[in-house]
Amino acid sequence: MIDFDQAMKRLKAVNGYLGSAVLNYTGETLYYDNENTGTDIPYSASIFNDAFRMISESSLDVGFSDASSIEAKTLDGHVFLINSAGEHSDEQFAKINIFAIFRDDGNVALAKMIMDKAAKSISSELGNL
Numbered sequence: 001m002i003d004f005d006q007a008m009k010r011l012k013a014v015n016g017y018l019g020s021a022v023l024n025y026t027g028e029t030l031y032y033d034n035e036n037t038g039t040d041i042p043y044s045a046s047i048f049n050d051a052f053r054m055i056s057e058s059s060l061d062v063g064f065s066d067a068s069s070i071e072a073k074t075l076d077g078h079v080f081l082i083n084s085a086g087e088h089s090d091e092q093f094a095k096i097n098i099f100a101i102f103r104d105d106g107n108v109a110l111a112k113m114i115m116d117k118a119a120k121s122i123s124s125e126l127g128n129l
Contacts, residue, residue: 016106
């Protein structure tokens with residue numbers, strides 16, 4: 001079984017981190033952390049996942065590849081979702097998304113790098129189950 005707490009440990013340590021979730025492609029929550037916020041992270045992540053899927057479909061409609069991430073920047077924070085399987089099609093790879101929210105002064109660049117690595121690692125582990 002996957003130790004999601006361990007897989008997300010580095011992300012939680014990034015300055016400005018508020019919460020996160022790991023979702024399968026359909027938006028089902030596999031893991032979430034909302035200790036630093038009173039927000040319903042699974043609900044918010046599922047809504048963001050739906051928006052991501054619509055944007056990805058639109059991207060395909062205009063001849064581009066699937067979307068790999070989306071971000072909403074607000075006056076007081078960032079909300080983003082990163083897809084694990086943008087260019088992977090191998091059978092041992094489960095498509096997942098990582099959702100996160102950060103304060104506006106958080107280290108978003110580092111968070112995105114960590115999320116990308118964590119998404120690929122979790123996807124590979126799920127694909128091998």
